[in-house]
Amino acid sequence: MAVATAVVAYDDAELLDIACVTTTLATATRFLTGEHTAHSDAPPVTTSDGAGYDIRLLAVGGRPVTARPGLRLEAHGALEHDTGPVDTLIVVGGYGHLRAAHDDVLVAHVRRLARRARRVASVCTGASVLAAAGLLDGRRATTHWAFADSLAHDHPAVTVDPDPIFIRDGRIATSAGVTSALDLTLSFVDEDHGPDLARRVARALVTYLQRPGTQAQMSMHVAAPAPAHDVVRDVVDHVVQHLDGDLSTAALAERAGVSERHLGRLFRTHLGRSPAEHVRRTRTEAAAALLATTDLPLARVAGRCGFGSSETLRQAFLDTYGRTPSEHRRAFRVPQAVGGGR
Incomplete structure (x- = not known):
């Protein structure tokens, strides 16, 4: 039997939020029903349930919704008239x-349907709707980093963590901005039908094999623009280019020609963290990229990125991502990188 999936939309919803969910589930369904493999050389998928996902786009009144950037989408039905069942x-x-x-x-009606649903989730700022329905009270949740403070302010009963790309707290999941919906939905496919199907769907969508929810939203590759302050920008650039060098606060302050205290104030004002915190985070993210794209031993990765030992690198990963370097490598391994980077 197909898994009934209700996707709730409204005017000025983000089109990518909708598409990341619906396209991922539709691709999984094509594999499960044999439609996808019939047009390729891929072997058939073997799962306990080959029925796939029955996706319904719901809106209040069943009206079309105008999604960013101005495209109108027809709803399958009215949210208030949908009696389920919703998985x-x-x-x-x-x-x-x-x-x-x-x-x-x-x-x-989100609250009503959620009562009997096996899973409830939000994409990006959809967490505001779940919070308004009381579904996140007493739970840990995430949303797009730019809206995390306002969600926490408006809903003090919710523990908002702006860092992970998605969080599962019991049967309720919340995800970060836009394309993190891919990762969350792939985790649902994995949960329902196993990792083999999730990997096939990821390859079909030409996306990363699903990133764990603990992956940080703000990485080196999607970081905020360079700081406007000349001193901070110069130090940040120096850190990236000299990861294995002396990046102590004292050394950075001397390079910048300011006192350690003043450099600390500048970093907290423009980056929201101390120089030492920034150095550790930058080194950790650089190590994460090396682990995913090379076969360098952990000790070599640690050395290249300025960590004194593999154990120091391991602790930085646990603190930042909630997983070990080895777990990160298994999750993010890029096949083309095997054999390279020595």
Whole structure:
């Protein structure tokens, strides 16, 4: 029997939030029903249930929704008239999330469907709707990093963690910005049908084999723009280019021609963390990239990135990502990198 999946949308929802969920599940369904393998050389998928996912896009009144960037999507039905059953309920995000969170009809029926759903999830700022429905009270949750503070302020009963790309707290999951919905939805496919199907879907979508939820939202590759302050920008650039060098606060302050105390104030003002915290995070993210793209031993990775030992690298990974370097390598391994980087 197909897994009934209700995707809740509203005006000014983000189109990618919707598509990342629906396309991932539709691709999994094509594999499960044999449609995808019929047009390729891939072997058939063997699972306990080959029925796939029955995806329904729901909106208040069953009206079309205008999603960013201005495309109109037809809903499959009215949220308030959908009686289920719903296995998985997913609320998408977008710039209309606050209006959606104050829509009494939408919130009430999300709450109603959630009561009997096996899984409930939000994409990006869709967490605001789940929070308004009381579904995140007493739970740990995430959202797009740019909206985390406002979610925490508006819903003090929710423990908001802006760092992970998605969080599972019991049967409720929340994800970060936009394409993190791919990772969350792939984790659902893995949970329902196993890692082999999840890997095939990821390859079909030409995306990373699913990133664990503990992957940080703000990495070296999607970091905020360079700091506007000349001193901070110069030090940040120096750190990236000299990971295995002396990056103590004293050495960085001397290079910048300022006192350690002043450098600390500048970093906290412009980056929100101390120089030492920034150095450790940058080294950890550089090590994460090396682990995914080379076969260097852990000790070599640690040395290249300025960690004194493999154990120091391991502790930095546990503190930053909640997993060990070896676990990261297994999750993010890029096949083309095997044999390179020595």
